[in-house]
Amino acid sequence: MKIIIAGAGEVGFHLAKLLSYESQEITLIDISKDSLSYADNHLDIRVIKGDATSIAVLKEARVATSDLVIAVTASETTNITVCVLAKQLGSKKNIARISNTEFITHKDEVDFTGFGIDELISPEALAAKEIALLLKQSAFKETYQFEDGALTMVSLKLTRTALFVGKSVKEAAELFSKIHFVPIAIQRFGTQFTIIPRGDTQFKEKDTVVFITSSNGGEELCRMTGKANTPIKDVMILGGSKIGYKTSRDLSEHNFNVKLVEKNREVAFDLADQLPNVLVINGDGRNVELLEEENIEDMDAFIAVTGNSETNIMSCLVAKSKGVPKTIALVENMDYFELSQSIGIDTLINKKLLAANNIFRYIRKGEVVAMTKLNNMNAELLEFRVKPVSQICNKQIKDVAFPRSAIIGGVIRDGKGIIALGDFKIQANDYVVVCCLPRSIKQVEKLFL
Template sequence: MQIIICGAGQVGWQIARHLAGEQNDVTVVDNNADLVRQATDTLDVQGIAGHASYPDVLDRAGARDADMIIAATHSDEVNMVTCQVAHSVFAVPRKIARLRAQSYLDAIYSDLYRRDHLPIDVVISPEKEVAEAALRRLSSPSAFDTQLFMEGRVQLLGIGLTDDCPVLNTPLKQLTDLFSTLRAIVVGVRRSGQLFAPEPGDQLFAGDDIYVLAHRDDKDRVLDIFGKAVTKQDRVVILGGGNVGLMVAQQLEGPEWRVRVRMIEKDRRTAERAADVLERTIVLNGDGLKRELLDEASIGKADSILCVTDDDKTNLLAAVRAKQAGAKMAVCLVNDPSLQGLMRPLGIDAFVNPRATTVSSILRHVRHGRVRNVYSVGDAEAEVIEAQVLSTSPIAGQLIRDIDFPEGALVGAVQKGGKIVKPTGTTRIEESDIIVIFALAADVPAVERLFQVAIDFF
């Protein structure tokens, strides 16, 4: 595929890295020549310095022959105009835009994106994605990472193993025998900073971070088996009253959660806006790093603190202070992936990576075949891919043990009709089945080829 990526920031760079690594013809466009140079020096991509929405710049980037354009600059308006130019001047078949402003995302204005109005095929909202990721963390407070698949019926759980885990030093095959009715599979293990897909004979050790794909009805049992308490969130403190914090608070106020929420926001105008919008949440104006304000928010009684300001270091420091003051759990929004290694030493329970959530959303619409969902694990170290099997897919009609999966890939769940089954070597993959596969980054192209059908590109 020939793909143009507009915006060489964190998200654009990560998408370019993914797609160039899969032998796509990628061109990066950015107004900042230094960012373009960094991308071309580091990645196997071409680069154009210039305004992404200018027709002559897109022409130089190869828009006449492009299969897709991904507009991920920092400006919503530039992204929208870029898609319009790509459609009207160059007839680019597929256009994806990242939009932040809530007014552009309101459902009552969705007619705006029709092909005869503003032709954008897919709108990605980073803040909405991040808010949903934060809510998933709060719904599984013992997991440091989580994502839903198969319309919420299967959940990926990232679990950090400690010395009190009851199944340490036990081969995974033996765990399968011990818990034969458990619909869950360990698909990934990170040990000493290295992520790998485990073999049946591998054991788990204290300090490992594991990724488990589990049926939602077995989630609590999975957490218990790996030594994690299952707790309900009754009191939550949110640090940061911007769009992300506001979306999360609104959800927590709703009938599904009905959680008591207190919010701390440093900027007075932002705090007043949040107080006007929220109905049951108490909004405090002040510095969340100050112990007195945390005490005023009853941090000692909080089940969780969710730190979602736009400053990574503030989020980390506030989370540490809140844990010291008695908060049972701390979740941080962290943009810089190099800081994620500090989570465990600092006692922070879970994090949300905005870049990873946005990258996952975009990849969902880029993958070949009938891919329904994609989640980027860690710092783009692996992907969890949900896809439907077509009659002409290479794996249709085969037993799992006979399929030539790459070494770094594992099947974690299979849906047959309306039923979720735990995959084994004798499970036959059939047409219309939906499967979820964990794959290390280097093995994603090989996994994708197992679903790829020439006449069914998207």
């Protein structure tokens, strides 16, 4: 695919890096010479210095023959303008990064596609949504919903008391035949290898296992692994950023008791005016005495979303030491994900990764409805809509030539999630959730074309 990315900031560079690994034809546009020089020296892509809202610059980037334009500059207005111009100049699809989430809330009332924007993304809104879901599924370190929760992906580390530790997948399935979850990826403790489980794959203590669950599957999984979905009511949020504001607003609207700690006095007062149902505290969240004064030990969850990754990590560690059951830290450095298991923070989230996941489904072939990359694992979760002409249509799963490095996690039919086994017959208009390693993606895509 020919892809143009406007904006070489953190999101734009991360997207360019991921896409260049997949041998896509990438052109990166930015007005900053330094940002482009770094990208040019580290990635196999084409760079253009200039204003992405310039028609001449877009023509130089060969926008007329582009398959996708992704506008992710720091300016919402610039991104919208780039998409409008690109569509007029011949681009097939356009995605704009926005900060005003009203655009997403009211997209059914405003015809954004009519003037050239096929998709609106807000990394901050995606992060806030991810945090809300993690609080709902408090027992798990990672979670993702398909079709409003018809199927849900959850991730956890197995302890010695988990009922299926020491058993193979096949043995576990025979012992617990009426369960509503299935393992789709395993990472052995102390390794970076991702295993797509087969019948003879054995569950081991300290494995990080990713499951797909249907209705009630999460509760069953908790009971069998000794985890508990502890109800979360009292939440402390560190940082009055866009993510902190949106998370505080959304949680308070759903009857959570929220304390928001913001260091900047002026920002804190503005937030207090905008969030009448949130207790806003002006203070430095790195100050342990302040956290103790605000009864951090009584919190059910602590969420650190300042602009500094190290501050977020350290404050979450303090919260954990005070007995807070659930901690979530926003980080910019992807390398920190590898440390999350050893340092004791429950979940790390990253805006770049969330934005990339949202955009990547446009890169995949077949009718991809949703997609997410598994944190700290070399695997992707893809949701395909089955067409009447798809190779997989009207076949039982056991009869499909599926690569060994891929697995069907579940099927959504008529809005209901199903854990589909080998004798399940795939039909047209089913939504099929597949987990696969990168080497098998092309082979899987062909089954759904």
